[in-house]
Amino acid sequence: MPNDADLLLLAGPQVEKLLTPGDVLEAVREAFVLHSQRQGRVFPVVRERLDTGGVFGIKSGDVQAQGLLGFKAAGFWPANRTRGGEPHQATIMLFDPATGRPTCLIDGNAITTARTGAAGVLGVQQLARPDSACLCIFGTGVQARVQLGLALDLMPAIREVHYVTSRRVPDPAFEAVFAQRCRLLHAKDPDAAVAASDIVITATPGGGALFVAEAVRPGTHVNAVGADTKGKRELPEGLLARARVFVDDREQSRQIGEGQWYETLDVIEIGDLLTRKAQVSRKTEDITVFDMTGLALQDLTVARMLQRRATEAGCGARIPWPW
Structure with a gap:
């Protein structure tokens, strides 16, 4: 041998x-x-x-x-x-x-960290409106910083960012990272921050719904990063029923992602957009969600x-x- x-x-x-x-x-x-x-x-x-x-x-x-x-x-x-x-x-x-x-x-x-950030980039690139000017991000940790930094690189039209912290207090270290790249506002009211935004990114441990479904305006895109285990969620009940839902893997979303909270859900895998197996024409008023559970x-x-x-x-x- x-x-x-x-x-x-x-x-x-x-x-x-x-x-x-x-x-x-x-x-x-x-x-x-x-x-x-x-x-x-x-x-x-x-x-x-x-x-x-x-x-x-x-x-x-x-x-x-x-x-x-x-x-x-x-x-x-x-x-x-x-x-x-x-x-x-x-x-x-x-x-x-x-x-x-x-x-x-x-x-x-x-x-x-890097591959999750890259997946988020593809979600924003494929699904967000090109004229998106305001973004709301939940979380200020490592993944939140990566997601926001890459989104700003990709979407030069974004001028204003609302960020939401778990304790509802400002994060000076987070602000220092992005202060020169956009108008950064600490959001005390998550629902108002979501309602003001064209893109919403949730990058938290997935401890529960972060905002109400009614806060999401038509035309908004949501990257949902944090739900990757049974029992986790970031998005509110009823949102996916109003949205066009995209996933990295259909079965994983149903088992450990946001899809676990719905008995039936019509989804499209993001890879099918890239290969054009799925032809999707995004209407201006569509709400889109990318549920990112992470692929091996x-x-x-x-x-x-x-x-x-x-x-x-x-x-x-x-x-x-x-x-």
Whole structure:
């Protein structure tokens, strides 16, 4: 048996140096296209609550024609904040599908943040009105900052941003990041902020509805980021029934996304927009929602891109992994 094989290890700082928004966006677009073409498979999601207070999950999948196989083990440990650590933790492993041998082990935190941001970009790009001038964002954490920053890059017409915090108090650190990019207003009334906005982004832990359905005006687009586990939600009852709903994966939305709160829901997968399997003409008055539960294929295409870049650059650590 071969005994000269090795395993590439990429730690968080190395991943962050190799990640570029453009490359991540292309990798995520590829993931959605592969999913639409049924070349990429996503396997059933594992998502379980732990006695420690954390949530542990596994997302896995493959692209058989490309020899891509792997999983991401990830979850949310809120108590990490008291230890000075990041509550979201993720690790990605890629395998050789011909032998089952692991080829690359990667810190998945930055990948998760970046690929979720890229998915949000595609949602806004495909579904928001081009003349959108006002945006409302719920949350001020890492993902909220990524979502807002990329939306501002994509939509130069956005001049005003209302942000909503969980404690209803301003966040000076968040304001400092975006003060030079837009007119930033802390919103004390979430419903009024939503009603004033053309785009709404919800990037919270998904603890419950963040606003009332009636606050959403015709023509609004909503990126819903936070619902990724049974029992989680950010959107109010009745909103999806009024909207044209788009998802990254139909089954995941029904099981762990916003779709879990509806017995029946007509949805379109975002990949089908990119491949034009679905022809959608957005009317000015349409309310659109993109329910983002996160695909294993997003993690795998980004991880493969990083593996290739690290190999070309000679970075990362390689350890013997005989088999």
